[in-house]
Amino acid sequence: MRRSSFTSEFLLHYIPAAFSIASTTLLLNVLRQALDTPLVALLYLLPVGLSASLWGLGAGVIAAMAAFLAFNYFFIKPHFTLTVHSPGDLVVLVVFLTVAVVISQLVGRARSGQATAKAREFEATQLYELSASLTGYLDTQTIVRIVAEQIRGFLHTEKIEFFLHNSEPLSLKLPIGASSPERQADLILPVQAGKTVLGEIRLWRATPLISASEKRLLKIFADQAAFALERAHLAEAESRAKVLEESDRMKTALLSSVSHELRTPLATIKAAATSLRSGEVGWDSKAREDLLGAVEDEADHLNLLVGNLLNMSRIEANQLKPERQWNLLSEIVASVLSRPHSSEGHKVEVDIPEDLPLLPMDFVQMEQVFTNLINNSFKYAPAGTTVRLSARVSQDSTVLVQVANQGPPVPAQDLERIFEKFHRITAADRVTGTGLGLSICKGIIAAHDGRIWAENLPAGFAINFTLPLSIDGKLAPQPPLEAEA
């Protein structure tokens, strides 16, 4: 490496320096009749200074030495020897050599100082650009991409690879899609924060070789990258902590709601069972019947609660995958209504047109939606009123379903919030339930590509939802018809 840098220095700087002296010598030789010795010495200083300023300190010194020898050989008597006879000429020679060397030193130094300053400025610009483009980015992928692109921009690499081997391994290769050169990387830079190695950057660039100053800059880049990655990591940890805190809060809310809701039926069951056991209740008494009925009802209620909780956790975990098949809405509604409900003399009116097409629905999940909506109506609407269930094909190739009751209106600001978990407009101790019913409906309808909303009617309250007529662009198939025998 050193050898080759010497060769290039030699070829690019020293040869032209020597050549400038040679051509000056030729020119002076032609004009020698018109020139006296001091003037020749003065003219020789010209290429020396030029060489030093153009090609640097080394070239200047080489030019100075060459000029000294050429001057002595060609222009100091006796000609064509390096010997000097006249003491005056010796003085001229010594002064010439000193001046030439000093000039070349001064010019060369100034030049190299300027080059250093330029290199520094370049580094500073690059660094500024890097940190400016890294500001504000907190995701690892972007940081890695920016650093790699920046390095590629100033280094003009054939290929650059950035590997991160922390919790989520990541690798980025630029240019994208290019195959790796078959040789080993020309430079491997570790990316480390403190003592932790976060990853490494591999670079391929054969010519020109990566210089010491470029390496220094790369090192700073790697440090900047590590710094940005650390910052991203910390920000991520912080936001994760926030999410955890939020989910913890939700869990606490869930637990307090659930334990209250679960304990209420359990208390009834326990009380009924113990009083039945105590022998205080007569075998044929009505009290005995009532207590047994309460145990059964409360057990069913508990079962419903557990089902709701399970469904909610599925919705939360995105695990609620409806098995959508062609089903009849009327059959689902009939199936729901055939089950016992805790209504207080409510009437249910179903208005579903007979020619309503088959809809892509998960039978069991849609049953759950209707069960929750009907139970809600029974819960909030006054006893003896009517719950009206209707469905219509609407203009936008969906079916609009409405479950309306004659219950009290919901304040406008709560119309959306009632679909949130644990949201309840009425005080919790007045109405039983988990506060999950409507959010489960919302989750199921959303999984069916539908929309659900609440509205106040002139005389009552309704939940509406839409269901698409088609799935994957296909409408309900028509089974072949046949004649009666």
Add this chain to the structure above:
Amino acid sequence: MSTSPHILVIDDEPQILRALKTILVEKEFKVTTAARGEQGLTLAAADPPDIVILDLGLPGMDGFEVCARLREWTQCPIIVLSVREGERDKVAALDKGADDYLTKPFGIEELLARVRVALRHAGRAKSSKATKITSGQIVVDLAWHIVTRNGKEVKLTATEFKLLAYLATNAGRVLTHQAILTHVWDPADADRVEYLRVYMRQLRKKLEANPEQPEFILTEPGVGYRFLAD
């Protein structure tokens, strides 16, 4: 069946076993219990039961496996117990040879009704097949392909009759969508639930007084249909 029927209950919950045993013995059944699938298979081989009540969620060998193993050598009715959310499990168990299912938690009346249906069906399978099946005012004459309601003939299409006949011959049992489609239509149509839904609506319209509240053909949500006979 002069002696009391033998019921084998396989469930890993000791409370369920205790409760079922108490009630079934009270109802004069002979009851054997097993807490694990392997144990249940051994007991069944040693003393063949008339009916098996099998929990699907067993530790070790699960209920599906037990069901399949039992079906290798016995046709005795199997009633599986599963949880509410397990529609897919129920269908899988029914397709593996189970005859019926019950969703936990269930009422004991429901269990006893299922046990009676299963025993009757097993008994009927052994004796000569009945050609007339009655459910309320509905009479299905399998030999003459005639259906009457309140003594009046109900006109059915060929497929509607085939569908009703299949349900009626398996009265009391739950039939999965797939089983019905395979049997009434074609194995290639086993996934065409829409056929079933549409024909079932037509059939109910012709048979039921109020198709929205069916009395004869019940929907088993997510699983299939069940025909109720007298």
